[in-house]
Amino acid sequence: MSARNGTNIILCGVGGQGTILASKLIADAAMERGMAVKTAETIGMAQRGGSVFSHVRLGQPSASPLMARASADLIIAFEPAEAVRQLPFLKQGGCVVVSTRPVVPVSAMTGGPAYDLDAILGHLRATVDNLVEVNADRAGEELGSAKCLNVVLLGAAARAGELGLSVEDLRTAIHQCLPEKLWELNERALAYAQ
C-alpha cells in the first residue's frame, strides 16, 4: 500500500459504462477509513455514449474537486482510447489500470477519425511504466457477466497497491452501496485476477 498522504484518482470511460458507481464505491470505502473525499462527476449529455471522467480525491488537503494536470496517482480506464485522453493528468510514475477492450464510437465508422487500437495500446505501453491491462472480454466470460467490469477494474487497482484502499475495504463498500442480490457477483469480480 502506498505511504503517500492522500490519493488522486481519475476514472474514465464511455457514458453508460459505470464509472460513477465505481467512484461511489471508492468514496464509500475511503470514508469508512476516515478519509475526507471529494469527487467531480460527468453528468449530463455525455452520459449518452460520450467521453466521461470522474476526479476522485481521497484524504487530500486540496479545496478543489478537480485536479491539475500531472497530478493523478492512478487512472482507472474503462476503455483504452479514453485512457490516452486522460494521460496528461497522470503524474510521473503514476499507474494506469485499463480495460483493453475498445468501444468504437459511431463517429469512427461514419467519417470521423478512425479508431486505431494497436496504436492506442502501443502508446499506453510505451509511455506508462506502471500499466495494468485487464482483458474485459475474458473477465466477462469467466465471471459470466459483462456488467461488473467496473468492480473488476477496482480490484485490479487495489491489488496494484495504487488505490490507497484494500480489496477488503472495497468489499465492505459493495455491501453498503449495492443491493444484496448483487453482492455475490461483485465479490467474485473484486477477487478476479488475470
Add this chain to the structure above:
Amino acid sequence: MHTEFLMGNEAIALGALAAGVQVVAGYPGTPSTEVLEGVAKHRKDAPGVVYVEWSINEKSAMEVAAGAAYAGARTLVTCKQVGLNVASDPLMSLEYIGVKGGMVIVVADDPGPISSQTEQDTRTFAGFSKVPVFDPSTPSEAYVMVQDAFEISEQYGTPIILRPTTRVDHGYESMEILDPEEWRIHTAGGFVKDPSRWVIFPRLSVVAHARIEERNAGLADELSDSPYNFVVGETGECATSARRVGIATQGISYTYVRDCLEASNRPRLLRVGTPYPFPERQAVKFLQGLDEVLCVEELDPVIEHALIEVCGKHNLNVRICGKLTGDIAPSGENTPDSVEAALSQKGLLQRGLSSTGQSDTKGTVLGETSPQLPVRPPVLCAGCPHRASFYAVKHAMRGKKTIYCGDIGCYTLGNAAPLDMVDTCLCMGAGIGIAQGVYHVEPDTTCFAFVGDSTFFASGITGVINAFYNQANLTLIVLDNSTTAMTGHQPHPGTGRTMMGELVQAVSIEGVLRGIGLTTVETVDPLDHELAVQTVKRVAAEPGVKAIIFKSPCVVLARPKARSVVDPATCVGCLRCVRELGCPALVPMDGKVRIDPSLCTGCTLCEQVCPFGAISGGERL
C-alpha cells in the same frame, strides 16, 4: 449532525429541507436536476408535509412557488440557467411584489458550456432583476447557504437566487449535515388579502422600485460583514515585481486559486459569495494598499465590473485585471491549470509553471507522439426510437426540398452523421416557430418540426397554436417516448405520474392537438419502418399544420425482449446498416457486422434495413 458523502445538488436539497421548505417546484435541466430529485427522495423525513412537483416549465414552477410564498410557505424553485429565461417574466415582477414566506430560486449555471445552449451568467441576471444572489464555492457551502438564503429572503421579503455552477452541482464531498430531527419546522401564516400588496400596478411599482433600491443598498452593507464575503492574506509584494497584487475570486475558481497558492506566499484575496448586491464596504477594505487586482471568475466579469465601479466611486488608484484585460479567458470554464497559469503570469506564484503539462520534467505529456484519438460526442442510444423516426422521415423525403427544425432533448443528437436530421435547434419549443418562419419565406420547402413529448408540454403547444391559426404549412413530428429522457427520466403531464407518487389522468398529446383544431394527427410506431415512411409521405403532402406522433418507449427504461443477431454466412459486409443508422450496437468486425449484445435492444430497425436479410431475432418493445 452526521457526516454524509453528498452531491452538491443533493446537499442543496437537504439544506432546503433543513430550513423547513414546504413547496418545491422546478423543471429538469442539467446541471440542476438532482436538487428537486433530492427533495423528493428525502421529503418524507421532514416533520411536516413537503409538496414537490416537476412543473411543465420554469415559468409555471416560479408561479407555483410564488403563490405558496404569498401564503407564507417556504418555497424552492429549481432550474438551469436557460430555464430562468423561461421564468424571467414572473421573476421580474415578483421582485417588485416580494414574498411573505422565504423563497429561494436555485439556478444552476454551466460554464463551458458542458450541457447547455448558452454560457449566460445568473449573477448578471440577478443584477438585472435586482434579486440578491448567493454563489457557493463547494457543496458543503451550498448546504449552509441555502439555509441562510431562506432567512434573508424572509427578513427582507425578497426571493433569493442560489447560483451553483456545474462543478459545485455535480461535485461530491463528505460533509457534516443536520439530522432530520434537527430540521426546522416552518409554519405558513396563510394568504392575507391586500390588493395594495399583491396586485401589480404602475403606482405600486413606483413605490416598490424605490424600496428595492434602498433595500439592496442596505443589504449590500449588511453582506459586507457576511462570512460569505471574506478577505484573507497579506498585501505582500508579488513574486516578480514590487507591485502589490491581490486576487478577487468566486465559486469553484476560489478552490483552484487556493490550491495553487503556496503556504509561504499568500497574496491578499477577496472571496465574493454574494455578488449582487455587491459587498462594497468589504471590497473597499480589500482594495486598500493594493496596486493591482486579478479577478478570477467564470462566465461574466461580474466582480471585475463591480471592483472597477468601486475604484471609480471611492477614487482608488488600483488597476483591476481579469477578463476585460485578457488575463483570464473571456469564455469557457476555468480549470486548476488555467488558473495556475493566470496566477503565474501575474507573478503571484514563486514557482514557475509546473504542472500544466508544459514542463518536461513532470508528467506524461500528450504531444505529437500520441496516436490519433476517436472523437466521442454523445449519441442516440442503441435501439433509440428517435433514430427510427428520423430515419423514416429522411427516407420518405429523399430528393425533396426540406427543412428539419429540431428542438431540445435527446433528439437533438439526431444532428450527427449518418442521420444528419437536425437543421436548426434554438431553445425549448422553438422548432415549431422556426419551421413556420421558414415556410413564410420559402413556401415550396416542406417544413418539419421535431419536438419531444416533455418539450411539447413545456413550450411546444403555443407554437402549434400559432402556426395553426396563422395558416402555416408544416408537419409536426412529436417524438413521444413517454418520459423526459435527456435529464434522467422525469415524469411530465403525458406520463400519468407525479413527483408526489400519485397516478393521475395523463394529458393526451393527440387530444391537445385535436383540441387546437388539427384534423390530421396520426400515431405510429417508428420502429415499423415501412408504415412510418408511408405515413410521413401521406401526411406531409396534406396542406396546413398536421402531426405525426411517433410513439415508442425510451430504451433506457425498457427491458429488451429479444436481441438481434447477424448471420455471418449471409452478411456480405456491405455496412449499409452502419452507414444508414449509426447505431452503437452495430460493430464492423473482420469484414462483416457484429451486433454487441450488451447494447442491442432488439428494435429490429437494422433487420428492416439490411438488403440481404442477414439480421434477425429482435423483438420490438
